[in-house]
Amino acid sequence: MADATTNTFPTTQRRARKRIKSSAVVMTLYLLFLLLPIYWLLNMSLKTNTEILNSFTLFPRDLTFANYATILTDPAWYMGYVNSLIYVTMNTVISLAVALPAAYAFSRYHFMGDKHLFFWLLTNRMAPPAVFALPFFQLYSSVGLFDTHIAVALAHCLFNVPLAVWILEGFMRGVPKEIDETAYLDGYGFGRFFVKIFMPLIASGIGVAAFFCFMFSWVELLLSRTLTTVDAKPIAAIMTRTQGASGIDWGVLAAAGILTIVPGALVIYFVRNYIAKGFALGRV
Amino acid sequence: MEKTVNQKAWFLVLPVLLLVAFSAVIPLMTVVNYSVQDTFGNNQFFWAGLEWFSEMLESERMWDALGRQLMFSGIILAIEVPLGIFVALNMPKSGFWSSFCLVMMSLPLLIPWNVVGTIWQIFGRVDIGLLGYTLDALGINYNYTQDTLAAWVTIVVMDVWHWTSLVALLAFAGLKSIPDAYYQAAKIDQASRWKVFRFIELPKMMGVLMIAILLRFMDSFMIYTEPFVVTGGGPGNATTLLSIDLVKMALGQFDLGPAAAFSLMYFLVILLISWVFYTVMTNLEKREG
Incomplete structure (x- = not known):
């Protein structure tokens, strides 16, 4: 009985830690899915129209606030x-x-x-x-x-x-x-x-x-x-x-x-x- | 809490009653009025009886829209509910990261609906959108303005993106209300992770989950702006859901009679579902005491 408890304790702890890690991965992926489209909008709002239409860039090369100024x-x-x-x-x-x-x-x-x-x-x-x-x-x-x-x-x-x-x-x-x-x-x-x-x-x-x-x-x-x-x-x-x-x-x-x-x-x-x-x- | 009987409480409710009557009952009466009349223009109306209702019931257009609507609601529920529960189970329970997740997850819920449409319209474009561009680069033929399947996938993914967090937030609130003692008991019994979920977490989440399912059902049933911005109901009529069709009929073509009959039947369906929602919810509340 005593053996059983000493044995199970570390394994459950290890399992718990593994679960925390896997849940961190799940949450990261989910938040990435949520934030990516918003990031893309933000990214576009900081680009010039020429950059948007002529080159495909993951972040603005030619940072501009002109779009916000227009509004x-x-x-x-x-x-x-x-x-x-x-x-x-x-x-x-x-x-x-x-x-x-x-x-x-x-x-x-x-x-x-x-x-x-x-x-x-x-x-x-x-x-x-x-x-x-x-x-x-x-x-x-x-x-x-x-x-x-x-x-x-x-x-x-x-x-x-x-x-x-x-x-x-x-x-x-x-x-x-x-x-x-x-x-x-x-x-x-x-x-x-x-x-x-x-x-x-x-x-x-x-x-x-x-x-x-x-x-x-x-x-x-x-x-x-x-x-x-x-x-x-x-x-x-x-x-x-x-x-x-x-x-x-x-x-x-x-x-x-x-x-x-x-x-x-x-x-x-x-x-x-x-x-x-x-x-x-x-x-x- | 014990409530006392007090008829004077009506006076406290009166402002709400008047306001909602003004903004719900009067407009609804207009709709009823149109649904039983026909016009040749010049504001001359005459009695048409139930003609519009029988016309709408026989029109393929409405049944097709209803079919698409049921399919859309079915698909998004089948994805959002399990995914929402799964996300809620993986959320950090407390501390900074818990707040961080709550705030980040709520973000899509607060974006104006046409901006949600705009975001996905841009995101899915092959020339300037990240998603469209990536799919195109991978050699997948993806064009949501031409291809029915792509249009459907886009609006479903958009809705999942927009509203899964709602299910997750509600499920999370339900999970947090479970006392620690339940988990300790499960540990003593050496219950598996699945059994903990099946016999502790799921029953305890049932109440909030019911709310989430029914809210998602209703809101998806009256969705208009987001798919309209992305696809405009197209290609052809492939994504013309009930609300899109109704607005097309009422404000686009000014077919007042049929549109009014359509509206009333649409509203009756929602009323019926609301009633089921309310009954189930109050029964659950009673059982929990």
Whole structure:
């Protein structure tokens, strides 16, 4: 018996070390697969068009930032980023403002039709944007909101409000109900309790919900393109401009692409531990 | 947590209700409206009954698109779910490298969908893309704008690249919630690696995995931008998935009646699946207590 334990211990340890090594190989290969296409875009964005088209190089020989300069100095280009940021921010604020009280209600109370309502919200997250593209176009045209930021922000509420409600409800369930009751006994009204005590308690949840609203509004193109022509046109739709008479301006297209990745890449570090929870609609 | 009955909670839900009603119910009513009417232009509409529905149900175009859509969703699920679990099992459990992997893996998830398309459109080009160039140099005939198989391989690989991390992240979250005691017990029983996976890790991951599978199914079922940017639905109609076909019909040709009927049937399919999703999920939650 004693022999058996002394024998198995080193082998399992050795096996564990081997497994760690093989898993490092797997992860390296997977990350390489993920990063290679992005690297290629970055690589192209730093090349001149002559280099892109005439010679095949794995890294820019003739390093240039001209493609980025083109975008950042031309209002027709950089206003696309501004437009995107405006409607994305509006959408995030609206979504959170309406979702916070609703998520509180769902996490604390039973009321008539609550289960059906919760499910109905979910179905909107699952609604194909293609189904809504045409009716949105007509709805916002008829109320005179076509080609405005608020139109896109409201349209994106279709899938972001349900998402925010679900994520926030997941976080709020983790806060013990005794806290609410104590606060009410201490004479707090609902509004003051919610803002002063409850919201700080679920601050991370609010951050995660905000991140996901921001993200899904940022990556969506079909609706934002359908609802805008000039004044509120998002960057993603402006990218098609690179198709000029003399062919496609590959360098500028690549640079524009890289610039759309930046906002997500900047904030992702802060939500890395909650990202699974967000994608699972707050259910992990 | 014990919930109390409180009908006044409706007031807290009211803003959400109004907002979502404005952005979901009104547009949906427009669709219903179009689906039962016909027009000769000039904004004059007349009642057409269920004509469009029966026309769409008989049209080969819709069934073909549905077939392609089911094939696409089936293929990407068959690849992404096992691959995602495999990646999650190999992820470092804690420390710097764990965070590093989490951040790097999330990166494709945050790229705007048309940029995802653009990335792969460039990457696969024989003249300027790394993938296309390499395949060409190896003597493989690869051209995703001409060849059906190449187009399919490109959009499937693109989707695997884009979304496998989602499955992996969820599976990883499930794995992390398994207490150490389970593994220690397995070690005492001298359970093999496979048995640990089959009887400890897989059952414990089931809940999140269900979410991952169904999310991937829905999102792949309504995919539009990425394949549209890469192939435009071509060559021919080879990669025209449901959403691409619908947008072509509604915004391209302005065939409002058929497009509306198409939309409603499309949405009903998704509703049905959502309902299954919701039921399975709530049952799993109940069982876990």
